[in-house]
Structures are given as C-alpha cells and as structure tokens.
Amino acid sequence: MFDSIVRCVCWSALGAAGVMLSGCGTLDSTSNRVASLVRPYKIDIVQGNFVSSEQLAALKEGMPRGQVKNILGTPLLTDIFHADRWDYVFTFKRQGVEPQARKVTVFFKDDLLVRIVADPLPTEAEFVASMDSDRKAAPVPVLEMSPESLKAATPVKTTPAAEPTKPVAAPPASYPPLEDSVR
Numbered sequence: 492m493f494d495s496i497v498r499c500v501c502w503s504a505l506g507a508a509g510v511m512l513s514g515c516g517t518l519d520s521t522s523n524r525v526a527s528l529v530r531p532y533k534i535d536i537v538q539g540n541f542v543s544s545e546q547l548a549a550l551k552e553g554m555p556r557g558q559v560k561n562i563l564g565t566p567l568l569t570d571i572f573h574a575d576r577w578d579y580v581f582t583f584k585r586q587g588v589e590p591q592a593r594k595v596t597v598f599f600k601d602d603l604l605v606r607i608v609a610d611p612l613p614t615e616a617e618f619v620a621s622m623d624s625d626r627k628a629a630p631v632p633v634l635e636m637s638p639e640s641l642k643a644a645t646p647v648k649t650t651p652a653a654e655p656t657k658p659v660a661a662p663p664a665s666y667p668p669l670e671d672s673v674r
Contacts, residue, residue: 512574524638535585536584536585538583540567542609542615543618544614545663550597563597566579575599576597576598591592591621593611
C-alpha cells in the first residue's frame with residue numbers, strides 16, 4: 492500500500508516537472524538538441540543508367556544502334572519527335588552527400604552513331620569507391636585460432652565404434668493381395 496502511494500507521488504512529481512519545464516522553454520531547447528542528433532534514415536536513391544568512362548571509350552563513330560545499345564544498355568529517354576537521339580540520365584542521392592547527376596546523349600544518322608555529348612564520367616572503380624567512401628571500415632576478425640585457444644577449446648567427444656549391425660532379413664518373395672479378389 493505504502494509503495495503504491497510513493498510510486499503515485501513520484502509519477503505526479505515527474506509529470507508536474509514536465510509541465511513546468513515546457514512552460515519555460517527548457518524542454519524545447521532540449522528537444523531541439525535531441526532532434527538535431529537524431530535523424531530519420533533515408534535510403535539511397537539510384538535512378539537511371541550508370542555509364543562509366545570505360546563504356547564511353549568503347550563507343551566509336553559509325554557504330555550501329557544495336558551495338559551502342561549493347562554497350563550502354565537501353566536508353567532512359569527516347570523521343571518520338573527526335574528518333575535519332577538517345578539520352579542516358581543517371582542520378583544518385585544519398586543522405587549527407589551531394590547528389591550526383593550525369594547525362595550522356597548519343598546522336599544517330601541513318602542508324603549509325605555520329606556524335607556523343609557527355610558529362611565528365613567516373614571509371615567503374617571510382618564510382619564504386621565513391622559509394623563506399625562514407626562507410627566506416629570494421630576491424631577484420633582473426634580467422635585463425637592461436638595454439639593457446641586451441642588447447643583451451645573443449646575437445647569434441649567421439650562415440651565409440653559402433654557394433655556391427657546384424658544382417659537384415661530378406662524381404663518376402665510375394666505379398667498378400669491388398670483387396671479381396673472376389674466382389
């Protein structure tokens with residue numbers, strides 16, 4: 492009985508303190524500090540076709556459309572009114588990092604590549620490194636046991652050799668019928 496009264500008084504005092512703190516603004520400044528430390532998780536957003544500098548270097552004037560498509564992939568944008576132009580657009584957004592946006596445009600005449608307009612493009616290795624740049628490297632665990640830890644490890648219990656099993660009786664040559672033959 493006495494414990495429940497003390498518990499009730501403590502909760503009431505805590506609630507009253509919260510009400511008083513909210514009135515003077517102290518709670519607001521504390522909650523602002525907490526809000527500045529805690530941020531919601533935002534997923535990485537990758538959209539479009541990533542084109543590397545190696546892929547761009549593989550393109551040559553005079554290549555047919557099919558060959559360009561094999562190297563760069565399906566274009567993100569094709570226009571009915573500009574059938575001789577393919578646009579490859581790539582955007583990458585990550586929380587806390589400046590968004591990346593790149594564009595490559597290829598032009599055709601008579602189904603042959605005639606011109607390429609492109610933003611500066613990273614190599615595939617540079618792009619992968621930029622994606623992992625903000626991740627902290629975890630220490631690599633030791634994959635071998637030291638001799639001391641091998642000795643300290645409990646030995647695996649082995650079972651004694653099993654006794655030879657008795658031969659199994661041969662199955663019968665014929666079985667009785669499952670149903671009566673007379674109906």
